[in-house]
Amino acid sequence: MILMVWQLAVTIASGTLAGVTDGKMPLIAKVATSVSKTAAALSRAAGRGDGSVIGGWIGLKIDPDLLAHLSSGRAVALVSGTNGKTTTTRLTAAAVGVLGRVATNSYGANMPTGHTSALAKEGHTPFAVLETDEHYLAQVIDATRPKVVALLNLSRDQLDRAKEVAMMAQLWKTKLAGHPEIRVVANADDPMVVWAASGSPQVTWFSAGQRWHDDSFVCPESGHPIERAQGEWWCTGCPLRRPRPSWVVEDEGVIDPRGDWHLVKLQLPGRVNIGNAATALAVAAEFGVRPIEALPRLSRVTSIAGRYAQVDRDGRNIRLLLAKNPASWLEAFDMADQAPTLLSINARDPDGLDTSWLWDVDFSPLRTRPVLITGDRAYDLAVRLQVNQVPFRHVLSFDEALRSVPPGRLEVIANYTAFQDIRAELDRVN
């Protein structure tokens, strides 16, 4: 497939080169950009996904510096962290959109290939907001020379492949310390993030809360225990402690650095998303956008690559929530209504092959809701729920789940490939 797209793309590119790229780009970058866009379009036309990766992959094969070429002349914001980056990127792009056109990787394709595709596809835009996989942040900083980098949180994700949390924070810290020109927007509630940002001269702190503490019991600087009380945290062995945030979530709104409170009306559920909105407002403010200008745009964002999407089927209103690691499961329970809830767990390659993390999640918030379970690894979940004293029923398919609940809301919480499976059943909702 890739080879076929490639040959077609090269053939077509020669005819479509003019007019699609920036005049200042080197010729190789122009060719690469054009081929990249064509390949993405062909991939979509061939029904092979949304084309958001393959185009960039081919473009970078032709010109390894393509991402740097495509980024130059744009004011770029990168959004990174373990959780919430897809949603925060979408909200930030909406907020920065007050100023002009924004290129963004809205399908969650968050590695350099996805960035390249997104920038090539949008043509020249004054702004770009790019969700960035935490492992690639250093590399993408080098390529895109961002004006702003937003650091959301760091917690364990996919044990059998990911780097240790502290090691990731160290990589961030080293890279950011070498780029004092970057304005960092960082979560004051996550000790790992604060430490990673601590070498930067220009940091704006926001408070979006931290539900998951298990990966930051120990200070990354000194190795001493971290204590927490009344929303503050501090190291017991060195000066690292929670900085005073200038953007703070309060009630259903956000307090800005001047002390003004703004009501945040979102179509996305949960307090977590108000935190994501606060982050988006803080990043947009670095570009000169005022909250009062951005908020109407935030309220128009509905679903994000199927996340939070609502689908009506057979009298059931189905809502999809993605939860891919312990921290995001806790957030999903917060976002979901008190309604019948289907949990689906797989352990395929993109999920990580190991299901041990199920034991790090406290499922007790679900005790008051009718719970259904499904997925490749439903039995692992069954044993976990039994010990957690959460009653449940096992179903063999999504259809069986639908038939098992009364008309009304059905919340679906699934990990990565299980989420994609259900999304496919619902005809790739967006």
Added chain:
Amino acid sequence: MSTEALRIVWIYPDLLSTYGDRGNLLILAHRAAARGIPVETYEVRSDQQMPSTADIYLIGGGEDGPQALASQRLITDGGLHRAVNQGASVLAICAGYQLLGHSFFAKGAKCAGLGLLDLSSDRGVTRAVGELRGDVDARLGLPPLTGFENHGGRTHVGAHAAPLARVTAGVGNDGQTEGAWAGKILGTYSHGPALARNPAIADLLLRWSTGADRLAPLDDSWADRLRGERLAAAGAV
């Protein structure tokens, strides 16, 4: 036992805790409570003194640095040694299993272990990642072991300990045997919540520490289905 609660200690969760290690604590507490046995659980951090009067000690997996630090602190503290001498039971997982032996390798250096099990560990050429299955030492009277392993170590069991199981899929200690046991101490490379797939090992620890010959059966139909699925998956790989 009688009126006193069963005390379970999770050793150094700040140092030795990978995904799901907490599960073993939850499962033991759940299975004891389901039999009407009162339970108290304690999470003892590495800056705290290790109590020597608990009944069951759990020690989990972790990275090289924390593993070496945990071993040093436990040797200096002495609480776990005293507890074992007084008849406490121990379940040790992965890095925790290695540090119960005479020595292990962390960050390329040989480190002293606690010497509570007659074994020593070094580095394998490749990392063992995947489903693990084995037939358990017949003297323990347990069904086959199933687990997920993820470790780079290889372990050599000495004459004063016995392998926990003979490997039928996966690597374990060396591709032949898996884990070790002696007295009331049991170690395994089945990482994380090993007891979720092996409730019979949880009950063995509970019998060791209560002195009961047998425990009332529980509804393990979901655990049995999980075991069936994972034992078959290990065979298929």
